[in-house]
Structures are given as structure tokens and as C-alpha cells.
Amino acid sequence: MRLIVATVRRLRVGWLALSFLLMHDGISQSVRASDIDSGYAGTTAKFSAEAALTFNSRCTACHTYGKGIKVGPDLKGVTERRKRDWLLKFIHGSSGVIKSGDPTAKALFAQFKQQRMPDWVDLSEKQINDILHYLAIGGPDIKPADERNAATATSAEIEVGRKLFYGERETINGAQACITCHSVRGAGLRGGSLGPDLTGAYLRYQDPELTQSLRHRCFNWQTTTPMKGYLTANEVFALKAFLRTTVIPVKQTANVAGSRPQRRKAESD
Amino acid sequence: MTENSSLFALWPYVATALLITGILIRYLLVSRQPSVLAAEVADAKSVFGGRLFRVSMAVLIAGHLAGLLFPHAVLSLSTSAAGLYVLEGLAFIAGSAGVASSAVMIWRRLERSSQSRVTELSDMLFLGLFFTVLASGLLVAVLYRWGSLWGEVTLVPYMISLLRGQPAVQLATQLPALVQLHVLATFAAIAVLPLTRLSTFLVAVLQRCAMLITQQLRAASNAFAEWSNRHNPGSWFWPDED
Numbered sequence A: 001m002r003l004i005v006a007t008v009r010r011l012r013v014g015w016l017a018l019s020f021l022l023m024h025d026g027i028s029q030s031v032r033a034s035d036i037d038s039g040y041a042g043t044t045a046k047f048s049a050e051a052a053l054t055f056n057s058r059c060t061a062c063h064t065y066g067k068g069i070k071v072g073p074d075l076k077g078v079t080e081r082r083k084r085d086w087l088l089k090f091i092h093g094s095s096g097v098i099k100s101g102d103p104t105a106k107a108l109f110a111q112f113k114q115q116r117m118p119d120w121v122d123l124s125e126k127q128i129n130d131i132l133h134y135l136a137i138g139g140p141d142i143k144p145a146d147e148r149n150a151a152t153a154t155s156a157e158i159e160v161g162r163k164l165f166y167g168e169r170e171t172i173n174g175a176q177a178c179i180t181c182h183s184v185r186g187a188g189l190r191g192g193s194l195g196p197d198l199t200g201a202y203l204r205y206q207d208p209e210l211t212q213s214l215r216h217r218c219f220n221w222q223t224t225t226p227m228k229g230y231l232t233a234n235e236v237f238a239l240k241a242f243l244r245t246t247v248i249p250v251k252q253t254a255n256v257a258g259s260r261p262q263r264r265k266a267e268s269d
Numbered sequence B: 001m002t003e004n005s006s007l008f009a010l011w012p013y014v015a016t017a018l019l020i021t022g023i024l025i026r027y028l029l030v031s032r033q034p035s036v037l038a039a040e041v042a043d044a045k046s047v048f049g050g051r052l053f054r055v056s057m058a059v060l061i062a063g064h065l066a067g068l069l070f071p072h073a074v075l076s077l078s079t080s081a082a083g084l085y086v087l088e089g090l091a092f093i094a095g096s097a098g099v100a101s102s103a104v105m106i107w108r109r110l111e112r113s114s115q116s117r118v119t120e121l122s123d124m125l126f127l128g129l130f131f132t133v134l135a136s137g138l139l140v141a142v143l144y145r146w147g148s149l150w151g152e153v154t155l156v157p158y159m160i161s162l163l164r165g166q167p168a169v170q171l172a173t174q175l176p177a178l179v180q181l182h183v184l185a186t187f188a189a190i191a192v193l194p195l196t197r198l199s200t201f202l203v204a205v206l207q208r209c210a211m212l213i214t215q216q217l218r219a220a221s222n223a224f225a226e227w228s229n230r231h232n233p234g235s236w237f238w239p240d241e242d
Helices: A002-033 A049-059 A084-092 A094-099 A103-111 A125-136 A155-166 A201-215 A233-245 A250-257 A263-268 B003-030 B034-048 B051-069 B071-079 B081-111 B117-143 B147-153 B155-163 B169-173 B177-195 B199-230
Strands: none
Touching: A049 A125, A084 A094, A084 A125, A094 A103, A155 A233, A201 A233, B003 B034, B003 B155, B003 B169, B003 B177, B003 B199, B034 B081, B034 B199, B051 B071, B051 B081, B051 B147, B051 B155, B071 B081, B071 B147, B081 B117, B081 B147, B117 B177, B147 B155, B155 B169, B155 B177, B169 B177, B177 B199
16 A cells, blocks of 8 residues: 555656646746736826737737728727727627627628628737727827937936846846847856847947837747737836947937936946 | 748657657567566667766756756856856866767777677667767857857747647747757657667666556555455455354
């Protein structure tokens, strides 16, 4: 009997080890998913960054926000035009709603040349509600924090960027520190050499291009958590500001920004 | 799906299937002949022996497994330069020792003749592939610094995706050709392994496991028989006559 118990115990330990191996990535992803930082400056409105990302990746191909009809209707004010329940049902499975004979759905189907919207069955009710909330508060009109020019960064923001680059500060969505693969002037041997040296990347790409580049994940693959590996807008801005200092001295940064001399002064202090 | 993507999506599974099938067949062939297995293990030790080779392999395999099982612990080294240098330095020394010892093994194989040409050929093929794995790994360490860190965000998620049955091939195909060679050659070596004398170690381990399981099952069945005899309801109605 003792032998059976011992065997079962061993099997249980083995199973736990295997479960850990298969699940540990998922655990870390679910923890990260709860940390949401919209990173949109100049607004008190709070919305999920994931909703903004989903809206940009799935809706903007056919819809505009306040710029008129594209393939489908303009989505500005859609949350006032339609009831929340109806929108939820329609976004989740428009074909079913049209087939059910819903008059609004049928009218839209006829108006937009029988172009049916994809059934976003993979989106949960919460995800759709987050997108609708994002639309309701005028999210697409709010300028993201990372669109600010890096020249306006404060010394504190540059320091955050430096810490993010060197991995001294964790990113919210689990994106890896840049130093894992890249180097930069002053990093010495610490910088990785899988990717290019990023000294001068700010001048090479210029501010808007670098913003676009930092908004993408370095390694693209399907993850269970949509935001996994992405930088938030605030993180993009901070990194951009730090990369700028690798080619443009901080003093010059401060002059352009028109604010107090920053990091060098802080260092000399 | 491109050819490269297919390779990274299918080849690992094919290689693993070949390994399992090959080892099982070899096990079935020698399981009833312990003396043959013992002789084969002794022969394999003469081919794949060498303390330097074994130690370097143990260090490299343990390092790769640690990276797979404890990615967060390895990634935390990115904040400590000293820890990173020690880890990478150790891996580099082990890799260099592995390359040197496998080169010596290939040289010895070339000099030595064997009765079985097929085994000799497959041993050579395996050693060649293994040398490619080690040499490419060493070159990756030199050319693309801090593989222990970037491997955690590329190759480890790729391996986990393979274990989940949903290979994220983009993670591997985005990497430099040398890294891709390292991965594909590793799976090629795994596929060839059952044809080599090295597989006898695995067969021996499998036989030992089978023996242990059989012993435990036998003990369990004896325990159950004893328990059922003691609690047999028939004895309440028809007690022993004597």
C-alpha cells in the first residue's frame, strides 16, 4: 500500500512540474493584463489601452471616428445612436442579428451595399464594452502621450526611459528591456548585440517614426493576452526621450523644451 | 506558410516522434536480453565517454533547462551585470569544452572501425550534427551577445508554444540564420539519436523505469490481493472449515 501512495505522490509531483512548465507563461500574462495604463496625456478620462489597441487594429480599416463614412458608418456618437445591448450583440455576431430580421441591422446591411461586418466572436463582453466606453468618451480624438515630441521631456521622464532601457524598471505589459537585444552609447558590454545599436536611432528615424516603431512589439507572435509585450504610450515617450539624449545632449534637450536644465544639472548637483 | 515556417512548425514534432519510436523499438528488441544491453552500454561508453564531454553536456543541458523552467529568474540577471557575465562565461566555457571534446570523438571515430557499418555511420552522422549544434551555439554566443537573455523572449516562448501544440514559428524565423541552424540541428540530432549507440543509455534508463513500474505494480497487486482476502465477504458466510 505504501508503494502505491509513493507512486501516486511521485506522479503528482511530475504532473505539477509539467503543469508549471505549460502554465507559467499564462500566469505571468494574466497578471500583466490587469495592469492597464492608457498613457493618454491631457485628459482625465480613463479607458483601457487594450480597447484603444483593439479599436485601431480591428475597426479603423472600415470605420472612421468623426471623419465620415468609410466602408461602414462613422462611429462617432454610435453609443448614443444605438442601445448598448444591441451594439454588444451586433459586434459579437452581426450576421446573426441581420438573419434574425432586426430592422436596424437590416437597414444598415442594405445601406452599406450588403457589406457584412465580421463576427468578432473572439472578443469577450468586457472587451466590447471597453471599446464602446472608449468610443463614448471620444477616445480616438484624444492624443496619445507618445505623440509628444521627445524634446519636451523632463529629466524625470528621461530617467524613466533610461531605467526602462536598462531593465531597471519593469514595463507594464511585460515587454523586455531594450538592453536584452540592443546596445546604446555608454552601455558598454552590457548591451545585447542581437539587434542594432540604438545610438542615433532618434536622428535616423525622427520623432514620429520612432514613436511608430516603438509602438510595435519587437518579436511578433500570437499571445493569449492582446497587450502582452507592448509598451504603453507613456513608456514609448520615456524611451524615445532617453534615446534622444544618446545623440542630443541633455542641455540642448532642455533648451528646446524651454524648461529648466535637466539631467546634467541634476547629476552635477 | 513558407518552407522555413513549416520546418519550425513540423520538424520538432517529427524529430520527437522519431526519437520516441526509435527508442521504443530498440527497447523492445533488447528488453529480454539484459546481457546484450549491458554490452551495448559498455560499447556506447567507449564511444561517447570522456569526463570533459559529460561535464560540459551536463552544464549546457542544465543551463538550457533552467532557462526553460525559470525564465523570470534568468531575466532578472539583466539587472545584474556580474551575474550575467558569470552565467554567460560558464556557458561559453562549457560550450568550448563540448566543441573540443566532440571534435576529438569525431576524430577517434574516423580512426576506429566497427563491425556494424550502419551504426558507425549513424554515430558519425549524430556526432556531426551534435558538433554543428555546439559550434553554432558557441558562435551565437560570440556574435549575438547575451543569448541567455534574448533567448528567454524568443526561443523559450517558442519551445513553450511547441509544448502547447501551437508552434509560434515567427519567434524562431525572426532570428538570425545561425540561431535557426542551432535549433534545427538540435532537432536533427534528436531524430538521429535512436540509430546511434548513445541511444542505449536511453534504452537502459527506460528498462530501469519499466522494471521499477513492474515491481511497484506487482507489489500493489499483492497488497490488493492480501486486502481482498482479509475483507472477503465470503468468509463471513462460509468460514474456513478448519
